[in-house]
Amino acid sequence: MPTVDELLGHFQRQAALPWAKDTARDYRVWILHYDKSLERRVQGRLHDFEAIARKFGHGWENLNVAALIPKWFARHELFEGLLEQPDELPGLLPDFEAHVIAVVQDRLRSQRDRDILAVIGAGSLFGLTRVSKIAEQVAPDIQGRLLLFFPGRHENGVYRLLDARDGWSYRATPIPA
DSSP states (O other), X not given: OOOHHHHHHHHHHHHHSOOOTTOOGGGGEEEEEEOGGGHHHHHHTHHHHHHHHHHTTOEEEEEEXXXXXXXXXXXXXXXXXXXXXXXXXXXXXXXXXXXXXXXXXXXXXXXXXXXXXXXXXXXXXXXXXXXXXXXXXXXGGOSXXXXXXXXXXXXXXXXXXXXXXXXXXXXXXXXXX
């Protein structure tokens, strides 16, 4: 797996490419995949990814989906009951998934065709929702690019979050290719 510096190089090559206006929405999802052990280092270098994007004239916005989890559950009317009966959690997960999708869609709708929405914290969604479902649901709303920081593997067109779940085949643009 590449180092963070190598990931920056791969991202720079991708960001430097011209963007066709007729690119299918699924391919406007860029999945920057890396070894899960690099998660904190990658997040610590987000400013370097942003600098590269801006160097090539792209707007940039971060969205940390990990930050959505505690806020949503703490505000939920059944939160106190979950503390006493955590086995009821699966019943709330479809609502949580819908919330994450709505937040990402809202951010995407406010962007222009040269902007990148960088989504970090995907690993925190493991066990709560599938990243593939979020990517598929928000793809129609992408004007520019959705850059998904993905701690996991990409092999033969299949993505595996945290190397632990059955993978999914998705028509995104993998970085590195």
